[in-house]
Amino acid sequence: MAKPNILLIYTGGTIGMIKDFKTGVLKAFDFKNLLDKIPELQLLDCHIKTVSFEKPIDSSNMNPEYWVQIAEIIETNYNKFDGFVVLHGSDTMSYTASALSFMLENLAKPVVFTGSQLPIGDLRTDAKENLITAVQMASLQENGSPVVKEVCLYFEYKLYRANRTTKINAENFKAFASLNYPELAESGVHLKVNHDYLWKPDLKHTLIVHKNLDTNIAIVKLFPGLSETFLRTVLATPSLKAVVLETYGSGNCTTEAWFINLLQETIKQELHIINVTQCVGGSVMMGQYETSNQLKAIGVISGKDITTEAALSKLMYLLGQNIPKQEFKKVFETSLRGELF
Template identity: 35%
Template sequence: MKKILLIATGGTIASAIGAEGLAPAVTANKLLEYVEDVKSYCQIDSVQLLNIDSTNMKPEYWIKIAKHIEEKYNKYDGFVITHGTDTMAFTAAALSYMIQNLDKPVVITGAQKPISAKETDGIKNLIDAIKFSCEDVGGVFVVFDRKVILGTRATKLRTRSYNAFESINYPYIAFIEDGNIKYNKLDIIKKSEDGPKFIITMCSNVFLLKLIPGLEPQILDYIKDKYEGLIIESYGSGGIPFEDEKNMLPKLKELVDKGIAVVVTTQVILEGSDLSLYEVGQKALKTPVIPAFDMTREAAVVKLMWALGQSKELKRVKEIFLTPIKDDFIY
């Protein structure tokens, strides 16, 4: 019988109505009372590591979760993390980078409605997550609405529907139907034989800038003085405005010359970016900026934080960022 550790961090799944609306209240032990049947196929312990709305998630908490998994790694066959949906994809990406070469599953789940609600999806999601945590696979995964998503490829697309998450620019790993797991992609989740590698570090001093028509280039002066990394969400295939008084390229070069890592991704969720395609992108590449290709926004933000946590030297940061990890980008 597999031995699983449930790590509770709060979120909607553990929320109850309070004086100012929904807030985390249900403990880890109480969550398990809703899924008693899982004890027929696994032994499960629990720990209340955090108890927050995931809006309050921060890199320091990602480090806390990763360190707890490292501490307990040899005592359990799998891990389930209950988490709020709003920043779940960020946490999944963070753990994918900080914990590599896994020979067991780390599964993140949550709910769109509290587990105590009449029409909750929390019970189903938690049972599915525990079920998948007993599989002989390795990696970080989001399990939600009967789907298994690679940790570097999850994005929340819906605020209320039960099918909140999608796998972006990548196949689903598996589907769970009536307790049966039907695999769709196996090669990326084979158990590592090299043993886990924990690279637990983060630099939170990163800014995400979303381009809008008419944005003043002077915003980059503020960023230059405050941040060590910048992710620009550009349009379409990717590019930076360069005409007239809205030309952002000179200010962008000032950032790079100062040693600030600049990553360019796209606001378009599907199919990724290609800065080599248009003039606006090729000019940006000469700055030079770091392309994010088909990475999710969440993965790009977190990977830059993780890279800067390891080095402040721009060449090394670019090297870390452009090294594919768990298929976080493929084109």
């Protein structure tokens, strides 16, 4: 049986840096010579090719234009490779990976995001393990077909559904978590794949790459003392089409009349408001408490157990599809890529 072909896509980030031990300065790693620098990759049962952004970026500068670039690289090479590994800075990785899950409709091959907390040349780096195992995850096959057929994120021995992840720690190697969905696989002495949790796409359809993303959205995080002036100013932003409202607990908010009335006025003006919990785990359940019942009554959309990262990227994707107002709520509250229950 032929070995799987894996395309390694380098966008930038810490994993692509190497330390000059004479000066202590970090410099970019030449991914054209990847196999020479990391010979362990040659032990994997796959063929690896690499491609890099012309100008690799820090992930803090990531934006939807770069998301489209990544999607186009995958689209161009989709029929040539059996899997893809995207090397990305950790700070915005969950945003990018979530976005790609929506942009790549009918994906039937693995797209695995990974990165590191320390540069690849550092003595204690986590980069090598993350990179090697991410490639191995992308190359897993059964009966000539990829085991994983979705966008994932691999970090510190765990493979997660990408649109279920969030970065939880800036210093620990265990930087990511998926509080509302089990890991898809775990790396130990053996690779343990949780087949029951893998996304199972309809293989009758071919890949569709969506590149029209609408960024006219905002996030408002509720806090005690939020003023009417501030919220009214945000909601009056020109061209604004949707707001992710980060609420308390299971979707609760203040019941002050000015707050509810302002949201109701906004919704009547055809601006979508998505209720997402501030908690890293758990779900919005509007109507469970009096403090969320009014949101449900005025037509606020439930984000259920979606992450903020996935909510933002799903909004950009759906707004780009020009879905009719009367259908938008139903579509958002429906799981498209396994991003919510």
